[in-house]
Amino acid sequence: MPELPEVETVRRGLDPVMTGQRIEVAEVRRPDLRWPFPKSMAARLMGAQVTALRRRSKYILADLGTGETLIIHLGMSGRMLIDPGDGARAPGSFHHAAETPGKHDHVILDMSGGTRITFNDARRFGAMDLHPTATLDDHWLLSKLGPEPLGNVFSAPYLMGRFKDRHTPVKSALLDQRIVAGLGNIYVSEALWRAKIHPRRLAGKISAQRIATLVPAIRDVLTEAITAGGSSLRDYRQADGELGYFQHSFAVYDRADQPCRHPGCTGTILRIVQSGRSTFHCNMCQR
DNA sequence: CTGCACGCCTGCCCGC
């Protein structure tokens, strides 16, 4: 599920209950996710103050007063559950049936403010790691990432340079996290539809003019999704404390056989498979 | 170097 907008939404939801607070109890219930948690992760989290909560691409970064940063990746099915607590529960305890950890609750953090944060991940493609904050950019998961799509480095000239001579479909190129970091399968389809670029078009053969359209299309799709996510945060308690899982309507994603929503276009959304993954597009207006 | 298939896991949905 989580691409950049969802991860940013989760970060914003966690920020008020994490930043400035101390991790009173850290419990690791299952260490074998995508990569094993570092040894002694629970011990290194215990008592640490969260000084800042940041995001890089699809990673949530919790800077700790200990000089380390907790790197959190949600993978395909990872969730962060927030339980504000009733003010009476002792940290680390599970006195009420409703608080018994589920079978996919892998990490539980009890914060000094009384909030319990649970990292739940059924498919276990998610990950956590600890790394010195000062050299975080050198972490093996982060060091090869391209620029943030919402940052200043990401521009039409930049993308033009990275697409040059690339003989891969533009869909695949945009999924390449070394070119731009944070897009996933859904928002690539959405951005290409907005820019009216066919997903099979080779990256190296897209004109400068069309790349100049693609860059703001990517930015707008992500920004609008973050905005939609932000509005969903206001009532997250109604969703059992589950952050970032907002209803979002996509223009093409998962809309096979339905009409294209571009004004004046009479096309139908098609589903194709590229590199083993679904791509949705309109072959009337995307060229 | 590039582009792509594959595997890692579990849950869900569909057809039989």
Added chain:
DNA sequence: TGCGGGCAGGCGTGCA
């Protein structure tokens, strides 16, 4: 109601 197959929004590895 049960079962098998296909599918899922990520990412690294390994191969040609």
